[in-house]
Amino acid sequence: GQQLNQSPQSMFIQEGEDVSMNCTSSSIFNTWLWYKQDPGEGPVLLIALYKAGELTSNGRLTAQFGITRKDSFLNISASIPSDVGIYFCCSGNTGKLIFGQGTTLQVKP
Amino acid sequence: DGGITQSPKYLFRKEGQNVTLSCEQNLNHDAMYWYRQDPGQGLRLIYYSQIVNDFQKGDIAEGYSVSREKKESFPLTVTSAQKNPTAFYLCASSNWTGGREKLFFGSGTQLSVL
Numbered sequence: 273g274q275q276l277n278q279s280p281q282s283m284f285i286q287e288g289e290d291v292s293m294n295c296t297s298s299s300i301f302n303t304w305l306w307y308k309q310d311p312g313e314g315p316v317l318l319i320a321l322y323k324a325g326e327l328t329s330n331g332r333l334t335a336q337f338g339i340t341r342k343d344s345f346l347n348i349s350a351s352i353p354s355d356v357g358i359y360f361c362c363s364g365n366t367g368k369l370i371f372g373q374g375t376t377l378q379v380k381p
Numbered sequence: 382d383g384g385i386t387q388s389p390k391y392l393f394r395k396e397g398q399n400v401t402l403s404c405e406q407n408l409n410h411d412a413m414y415w416y417r418q419d420p421g422q423g424l425r426l427i428y429y430s431q432i433v434n435d436f437q438k439g440d441i442a443e444g445y446s447v448s449r450e451k452k453e454s455f456p457l458t459v460t461s462a463q464k465n466p467t468a469f470y471l472c473a474s475s476n477w478t479g480g481r482e483k484l485f486f487g488s489g490t491q492l493s494v495l
Binding site for chain 1: 385387412414416421422423424425426429431437439440469471473475477480481482483484485486487488489491
């Protein structure tokens, strides 16, 4: 089936550092979503992108929908301890969405 | 409050037993999804439904069954044919206002085999 390749798989950074993660697909999609998941809970939507080239921010988070429509990245600036968690990209066409494998972020105070 | 409710939070299955996971939403969303998450891994799509009385298999449908008799409800049955059912199961619903879809998740059900 269709797949999303998300990288890196994990990151261990110092508080205050910036973080970047990305996701690529083998197909062209019209939706890119980024989620954060805390242990034992459902993922929470961070940013939604629907247009090639679109760049959207949500506080310290910034994400972009790649112009090829096959990739997206998420940046977190000035990381803080509560940024710890698993970040997932999600993409597809309306009605069927799939997920990347996740990026586990750990922040050292 | 509007949202997605999954129950139970924890569920145990005996060998050869079928179990059903509940998912209810009051967001008036047309589409509903079931995903499976294994430790340290991403979410894999089991089944999805875009409208009442219709559903499609996802990437890992074998050993699972669903029904969509009501817009609000999308229960998932883990059958005895699923040989490795231990996982965290997530239900989601979505709207696509103007063609822009967003997924909203429940808090998940942890299924374990006794």
